[in-house]
Structure formats: C-alpha cells, structure tokens
Amino acid sequence: MARIVMKFGGTSVADLERIRNAAARVMRAVEAGDEVAVVVSAMAGATNQLVDWCHELSPLYDAREYDAVVATGEQVTVGLFAIALQTLGVEARSWTGWQIPVSTDGQHGKARIMAIDGAELIRRMQAGQVPVIAGFQGLGPDKRITTLGRGGSDTSAVAVAAAIRADRCDIYTDVDGIYTTDPRLVSKARKLSHITYEEMLELASVGAKVLQTRSVELAMKERVRVQVLSSFTDTPGTLVVDEDEIVEQEIVAGIAYSRDEAKLTVRRVPDRPGVAAAVFGPLAENGINVDMIVQNVSEDGTTDMTFTLNKTELPRARAVLEAMRGEIGYADLAADSDVAKISVVGVGMRSHAGVAGTMFKALAGRGINIQVISTSEIKVSVLIAAEYTELAVRALHTAYGLDVA
Amino acid sequence: MARIVMKFGGTSVADLERIRNAAARVMRAVEAGDEVAVVVSAMAGATNQLVDWCHELSPLYDAREYDAVVATGEQVTVGLFAIALQTLGVEARSWTGWQIPVSTDGQHGKARIMAIDGAELIRRMQAGQVPVIAGFQGLGPDKRITTLGRGGSDTSAVAVAAAIRADRCDIYTDVDGIYTTDPRLVSKARKLSHITYEEMLELASVGAKVLQTRSVELAMKERVRVQVLSSFTDTPGTLVVDEDEIVEQEIVAGIAYSRDEAKLTVRRVPDRPGVAAAVFGPLAENGINVDMIVQNVSEDGTTDMTFTLNKTELPRARAVLEAMRGEIGYADLAADSDVAKISVVGVGMRSHAGVAGTMFKALAGRGINIQVISTSEIKVSVLIAAEYTELAVRALHTAYGLDVA
Numbered sequence: 009m010a011r012i013v014m015k016f017g018g019t020s021v022a023d024l025e026r027i028r029n030a031a032a033r034v035m036r037a038v039e040a041g042d043e044v045a046v047v048v049s050a051m052a053g054a055t056n057q058l059v060d061w062c063h064e065l066s067p068l069y070d071a072r073e074y075d076a077v078v079a080t081g082e083q084v085t086v087g088l089f090a091i092a093l094q095t096l097g098v099e100a101r102s103w104t105g106w107q108i109p110v111s112t113d114g115q116h117g118k119a120r121i122m123a124i125d126g127a128e129l130i131r132r133m134q135a136g137q138v139p140v141i142a143g144f145q146g147l148g149p150d151k152r153i154t155t156l157g158r159g160g161s162d163t164s165a166v167a168v169a170a171a172i173r174a175d176r177c178d179i180y181t182d183v184d185g186i187y188t189t190d191p192r193l194v195s196k197a198r199k200l201s202h203i204t205y206e207e208m209l210e211l212a213s214v215g216a217k218v219l220q221t222r223s224v225e226l227a228m229k230e231r232v233r234v235q236v237l238s239s240f241t242d243t244p245g246t247l248v249v250d251e252d253e254i255v256e257q258e259i260v261a262g263i264a265y266s267r268d269e270a271k272l273t274v275r276r277v278p279d280r281p282g283v284a285a286a287v288f289g290p291l292a293e294n295g296i297n298v299d300m301i302v303q304n305v306s307e308d309g310t311t312d313m314t315f316t317l318n319k320t321e322l323p324r325a326r327a328v329l330e331a332m333r334g335e336i337g338y339a340d341l342a343a344d345s346d347v348a349k350i351s352v353v354g355v356g357m358r359s360h361a362g363v364a365g366t367m368f369k370a371l372a373g374r375g376i377n378i379q380v381i382s383t384s385e386i387k388v389s390v391l392i393a394a395e396y397t398e399l400a401v402r403a404l405h406t407a408y409g410l411d412v413a
Numbered sequence: 414m415a416r417i418v419m420k421f422g423g424t425s426v427a428d429l430e431r432i433r434n435a436a437a438r439v440m441r442a443v444e445a446g447d448e449v450a451v452v453v454s455a456m457a458g459a460t461n462q463l464v465d466w467c468h469e470l471s472p473l474y475d476a477r478e479y480d481a482v483v484a485t486g487e488q489v490t491v492g493l494f495a496i497a498l499q500t501l502g503v504e505a506r507s508w509t510g511w512q513i514p515v516s517t518d519g520q521h522g523k524a525r526i527m528a529i530d531g532a533e534l535i536r537r538m539q540a541g542q543v544p545v546i547a548g549f550q551g552l553g554p555d556k557r558i559t560t561l562g563r564g565g566s567d568t569s570a571v572a573v574a575a576a577i578r579a580d581r582c583d584i585y586t587d588v589d590g591i592y593t594t595d596p597r598l599v600s601k602a603r604k605l606s607h608i609t610y611e612e613m614l615e616l617a618s619v620g621a622k623v624l625q626t627r628s629v630e631l632a633m634k635e636r637v638r639v640q641v642l643s644s645f646t647d648t649p650g651t652l653v654v655d656e657d658e659i660v661e662q663e664i665v666a667g668i669a670y671s672r673d674e675a676k677l678t679v680r681r682v683p684d685r686p687g688v689a690a691a692v693f694g695p696l697a698e699n700g701i702n703v704d705m706i707v708q709n710v711s712e713d714g715t716t717d718m719t720f721t722l723n724k725t726e727l728p729r730a731r732a733v734l735e736a737m738r739g740e741i742g743y744a745d746l747a748a749d750s751d752v753a754k755i756s757v758v759g760v761g762m763r764s765h766a767g768v769a770g771t772m773f774k775a776l777a778g779r780g781i782n783i784q785v786i787s788t789s790e791i792k793v794s795v796l797i798a799a800e801y802t803e804l805a806v807r808a809l810h811t812a813y814g815l816d817v818a
Contacts, residue, residue, distance in 0.1 A: 024466060024470060027470070028470070058489065061429060061489075061493055062492070062493070062496060064429055065429060065432070065433070065493060066496050066497075066499065069496045069499075070495065070496055070499055072506070073492040073496045073499075073506070074492070074496075075492075076488060076492035076509070077488070077489050077492035077493060077496075079488075080488050083481060083482070083484075084463065084482050086481065087478040087479070087480075087481035087482035088470060088478075088482055090475065090478045090481075091470045091471050091474045091475055091478045092471075094475055094478075095470060095471045102478055102481050104481070104558075106511070107557070151512065152512070153509075
C-alpha cells in the first residue's frame with residue numbers, strides 16, 4: 009500500500025469521457041489498496057477562455073478579479089471528477105484552494121504556496137475518502153482566491169504530496185515520460201526510467217516542457233518522488249527522484265534544445281572595470297532576462313560582449329541598450345535570431361571528465377560552428393545556427409550512447 | 414442619494430458587451446450619488462452547461478459536488494463585472510457567497526439563506542466601493558458551497574438588499590416590468606407602475622414568471638422595495654411594494670393564466686368522513702402537489718372529487734390513485750389535460766364585492782364554461798377549456814378596465 013497523489017492535466021480531463029477514464033484509473037489504484045489524493049487542472053481550453061475574457065475587458069485587469077474568474081476552471085473539474093469517482097463507487101469529495109486551505113502569498117496571478125495543512129486530508133484518506141483537489145489555486149492573505157500562474161497545477165500536486173507525506177506524486181499528462189531528447193526530432197530517443205531533480209530542472213529550463221520548473225524545484229526541496237506518465241496508456245513513466253535513488257547513473261541523461269533564444273552582441277565596448285555592469289544593469293532593471301554571456305579577449309582596449317535572451321525580448325533589449333549608448337560607449341549592436349541552444353545534461357558530468365570534449369568533437373565532425381558556450385555543474389550548452397538544430401541533437405544523441413538499441 | 418441593489422440576470426450579462434452595458438448603468442447610478450451593490454447571475458447558458466455535465470456523469474449526482482460545479486457560473490460573472498466597472502473608473506470588487514459569507518442551511522442544490530452580515534459591505538460602500546456579489550450561492554454549515562436552486566439570484570439580491578438596508582432592490586431582466594397580463598397575449602396589456610407583494614406572489618404562482626416566488630416572499634417579509642425593469646431600455650419599471658405605499662389601489666392588478674395544469678376527477682367516491690384524506694394523503698406522500706380542489710354535492714351516497722395538478726405529474730398521480738382504488742373505493746378516474754387556469758388578482762378585492770361576479774359574467778358572455786372555481790382573499794381562479802385561454806384573458810382584461818387607453 010502506498011499513499012500517492014495522482015495529478016491530471018487539462019488534456020487528461022478535457023471532456024466527460026476523459027474525466028471518466030481518469031476516475032477509473034484512480035479507482036484501480038484505490039482497489040489495489042493505495043491511498044489516493046487527486047489534483048486536477050481545468051478542462052483543456054477552459055482556462056484560455058476565461059483568460060481571454062479578462063484580457064478583452066481590460067488589458068490592465070485587476071489580478072485579484074482575474075484570479076476569481078480563472079480559478080473557476082479547476083473548481084468545475086474537481087466537482088465533476090468527484091461525481092465521476094462516486095459513480096464508480098469510490099468515496100470522494102472535492103476541495104477548492106480556499107477550503108483546504110492552500111495558503112499562498114498575496115501575488116495575485118502568480119502566487120507562491122506558503123503552507124498546506126495536510127492533517128484533515130490525511131484523516132479522510134485513511135477513512136477511505138479520495139480528496140479531489142483543485143490545482144493552480146490557493147487563498148491569499150487577503151482571504152481572496154489566488155492562482156499560481158500558468159502550469160501551476162504541477163506545483164500544487166507536488167505541494168499536496170509534500171503536505172500529506174505521499175510516497176509518490178504521479179503527474180498524468182499527454183506524454184508518457186521524460187525522453188533522452190525530443191522524440192519528434194530524434195526517432196531513436198529513449199524514455200528514461202529515472203532522472204534526477206537536478207537534471208530535470210536543467211532539461212525543463214532549456215526547453216523540455218513536460219514539467220513546470222517550479223514544481224521540480226519544490227519536489228527537490230521537499231524530496232517528493234515525482235512520476236511523469238501518460239493518462240492514455242498503461243506504460244510506466246519516468247521517475248524524477250533524488251540522485252541517491254538511481255543506482256546506475258548514466259553520465260548524460262538527455263539532450264535539450266531551444267529555438268526561443270536570440271543572440272545580441274555589443275561591439276567594441278571599452279574594456280574597463282564596471283562595463284559588464286553598465287551593459288547588464290539596465291537590462292535587469294527593465295526585467296529582461298539574459299542567459300548565456302561571453303566576453304571576447306580584449307583588443308586595442310575594447311571588447312565584444314555577446315549574450316542570449318528570449319527572442320521576444322530582443323526589441324526591448326535593443327531599445328534599452330541604444331538609449332544607453334552614450335553612457336556605455338560601444339560601436340554598434342549586432343543581433344541574430346536565427347540561433348538554437350543545444351544542451352547536454354547529466355549529473356554524471358560531476359565525476360566524469362570529457363563530456364564537453366565529446367560534444368565539441370561531435371559537432372565539429374558535422375561541420376557545425378559553435379557561437380557561444382556556457383557550462384554549469386551538470387550541463388554544457390552551445391549556441392549554433394538554427395538550421396543545424398536537428399543535425400546537432402541527433403549527432404549528440406548518438407555520441408553519448410543514448411540511441412535506443 | 415439612495416442605497417440600491419442592482420441585480421442583473423443571465424441575459425443581462427450574457428456576453429462581454431452586455432456586461433459592459435450593465436456596468437455602465439451601475440456607473441451612472443454611482444455618478445448620480447447612489448451607493449450601489451451589484452448582484453449577478455451566471456452568463457446566460459453557462460449554468461445549463463454546468464448542470465448538463467453533472468447530469469451526464471450521473472443522474473444521481475452528489476448535490477454538494479453539483480453546487481461546487483454550478484456556483485462557478487456566478488463566480489465568473491462577478492470577476493468580469495468587477496473588471497468592467499474598474500475599467501469605467503468605478504472602484505469595485507467581487508464577492509463570492511463564501512467570502513461574505515451568505516450563510517445558508519445545508520440543503521445542497523436548494524439551500525435557503527439564513528443570514529448575511531452586511532456590515533463589511535456597508536462599510537465598503539460608504540468608502541466608495543461597489544461590491545459585486547455572486548447571486549444564487551452561499552456557504553453551508555459544512556463549510557461547502559451551496560446553491561439556492563434555479564432562479565435563486567433574485568432571492569440573493571433581495572436578501573442582500575435587506576442585509577445592507579437598501580432603499581430599493583432593482584431587478585434588471587429581459588422584460589421592462591410587470592404587466593396587467595401577458596403582453597404577448599393581450600396587446601392592450603398595460604405596465605403597472607406599482608404592485609403589492611401579495612399580488613405579485615399570486616401572479617408569480619399562477620404563471621407570470623418575471624420574479625421568482627421565493628424572492629417576493631422574502632421581499633414581503635423584509636419589506637424590501639423591489640423594482641422590476643429592463644436592462645435594455647431606460648424606462649422605469651414596476652415597483653413591488655407594501656400595500657401602504659400605493660395610494661390609488663386598483664381593485665384588480667392583473668390577469669394571469671397557466672396552461673401547465675391538468676384536471677383529474679375521481680368519480681363516485683363513497684361520501685363518508687375521511688375520504689378526502691384517503692385521496693389526497695397518498696398524493697402528498699408521493700410529493701404530488703394538488704392545486705384547486707372541488708367536491709360535488711353528494712348523490713346516492715357517492716360524490717365526485719375533482720382537482721388540478723401540474724400536467725407533468727398526471728401519469729404519476731393516476732398510478733398512485735389506481736394503486737389505492739380498492740382502499741378508496743371509487744368508480745373510475747377521468748383526466749383532462751386540455752385545460753387552462755385563469756386568475757384575477759388584486760388586493761382591492763378585500764374591500765370590493767362583486768369581483769368574482771364580474772368574472773363569471775364576462776366569461777358567460779363569451780360562452781365560456783367554467784369547470785372549477787377557487788378563490789383566495791385576493792384572487793379568483795377558474796379552470797376552463799384551453800382553447801378559450803386568449804379569449805378569456807382578453808375579455809377579463811377589458812371587463813376590469815385594465816386595457817390601455
């Protein structure tokens with residue numbers, strides 16, 4: 009017997025038929041002797057409709073009212089899901105965020121969960137009742153409904169799992185697990201049976217959109233074992249767990265790519281102390297996130313600073329830097345949106361040398377030029393011309409021995 | 414300056430454009446110096462969709478879950494309405510039933526309001542904020558969401574008006590007031606400027622579906638002045654008020670009709686004490702509401718008992734009585750669904766004789782046979798063949814001097 013959280017995303021509860029199927033899955037777990045708490049998203053499409061209405065009324069809508077409107081999506085699902093469970097003979101009741109309560113901070117529209125008292129939920133689960141909990145929502149200090157921001161239901165599920173000390177948090181979604189790379193790109197991509205929190209975080213932040221980053225951070229902090237699996241098949245998914253749980257750790261867990269970035273080069277900046285601050289300070293003040301940064305070796309007292317940022321931020325970043333031109337004293341700006349970031353991720357890198365070398369060699373072997381390199385403890389990322397994306401990912405997938413046999 | 418509740422029904426908030434229009438109406442009232450609280454229904458159609466989903470999942474759904482699902486309709490409207498008001502520069506915030514709270518009893522799906530603490534609402538209104546309150550919902554003793562049953566938003570509005578001691582409760586709907594009779598039937602129908610609670614109750618219960626009966630009962634009990642008016646025009650509506658407020662009371666306020674009833678005659682029942690209980694006891698036990706009842710004069714120790722009931726209940730009533738045939742000892746049952754009930758309503762009847770006589774004479778003059786008669790202090794109802802409905806209503810409308818000049 010285990011205590012598990014089963015979380016169903018929007019596509020898994022998109023209509024009554026899918027809600028019935030998801031409920032049947034819960035029933036089987038209950039019949040197998042598990043204690044189950046369910047966390048659900050809004051029916052696919054429902055949230056978009058509600059968000060659109062708010063936007064249409066006012067682009068500058070009151071986030072507190074937005075929360076009241078948008079949180080109804082999950083409230084509908086929990087009620088319907090509880091009815092579906094009851095129809096299958098499973099004792100169940102719905103819980104909104106304010107009923108538990110899921111206490112959050114006061115940042116309406118992007119609240120953070122502060123506390124969930126799991127005692128009542130545990131008591132009911134032990135008495136045989138399945139709590140069906142609205143994801144994505146909570147109660148703010150102002151006693152008004154808050155939402156956690158898009159994708160927040162994964163975070164809700166992990167937080168509930170921590171609060172009820174669940175053995176596992178199963179995230180049902182429309183993919184059946186975490187792959188070594190995007191299966192749409194690489195036919196030889198392999199589903200991982202395990203992945204560490206750290207690797208999942210790196211993969212999530214570089215483009216693998218299966219789990220919301222915040223939910224993985226929370227899982228890592230609270231040591232919640234998370235399983236990503238499909239609500240449409242019965243195959244086991246991928247377990248996201250602590251490094252200690254993985255006996256035979258591979259050096260590289262996966263290859264991720266992102267085409268969402270652009271490269272901006274500030275050319276011929278005076279090479280003197282404080283110039284990096286002069287460039288990146290104004291960008292930060294304007295809320296523009298910068299990712300990879302490289303600075304060339306100085307020549308005749310000037311240097312080039314290159315960095316990447318989200319493509320959508322490029323016009324704003326240019327405007328900010330152009331306004332600062334006199335102050336920074338650079339020659340000109342060069343932008344390139346036609347780039348892709350390819351990342352190799354794996355906790356095994358900590359103890360194995362040569363991971364980056366394998367990468368550079370594999371790319372060179374295909375004639376792919378590396379524009380920018382950045383590394384972290386468990387990740388090596390390179391920026392290349394976008395047209396080589398598929399070629400690079402496939403080459404690396406083979407080079408690290410990740411291809412299915 | 415007045416303190417008013419403005420209640421908008423589903424058709425008045427059916428889409429964003431109508432929400433904007435309704436909000437503009439509130440803005441004009443605020444600008445004129447009124448303190449306004451808004452009560453809203455779900456957007457037209459929303460509730461039906463939610464109810465359908467519950468029914469589809471299970472005809473025997475858990476009413477507590479039904480409430481959680483269905484109450485979201487009004488929650489969406491209050492958030493959107495508050496945003497619409499803010500966009501017009503009117504300070505506003507939304508309130509769900511549980512936030513105020515609107516305390517109800519525990520009858521999920523058809524709860525009754527027990528208490529509303531208006532202090533916080535009044536404080537905010539005096540500070541210039543417009544509360545936008547979800548109608549139709551409350552919080553049960555189990556701390557779960559309750560709904561008041563279909564049409565309950567009118568009742569919410571009147572209850573809020575009582576709680577905040579409002580000068581008036583304006584119910585915006587798709588008709589522009591209460592008419593002397595159905596204007597679709599009688600082109601000379603006249604809009605009433607005033608009507609008493611008692612008359613409104615009698616008219617509501619005999620087929621004029623403008624206001625929900627419970628809301629009128631509550632308004633009468635709490636002495637809340639109610640105005641029924643259209644959200645699509647700017648003409649004044651009809652005030653539903655205490656009798657004392659109406660200076661020149663007409664004898665007859667209106668003529669109502671209903672084609673929803675059927676007539677059932679139990680023929681040749683033994684005319685002995687307790688026989689009425691033997692007939693109507695089993696019907697009541699089976700939840701079948703009986704309306705008009707007449708008993709013929711006894712002949713040779715037997716009598717005929719005739720009563721009316723809702724057409725949809727006719728098959729069940731027949732089945733109940735047929736099962737009791739041996740016990741009651743009647744000859745046979747005769748049913749007639751082809752009937753209409755015509756009612757003349759007016760508090761003036763209390764002090765004026767001859768109202769019933771005028772009715773019988775007018776009907777006789779058109780050759781219309783009266784099948785059953787029933788009277789109350791302020792109402793005379795007759796059952797006639799359905800084919801004469803229009804003729805009868807028009808004749809009575811003229812006979813009581815109600816036609817527009």
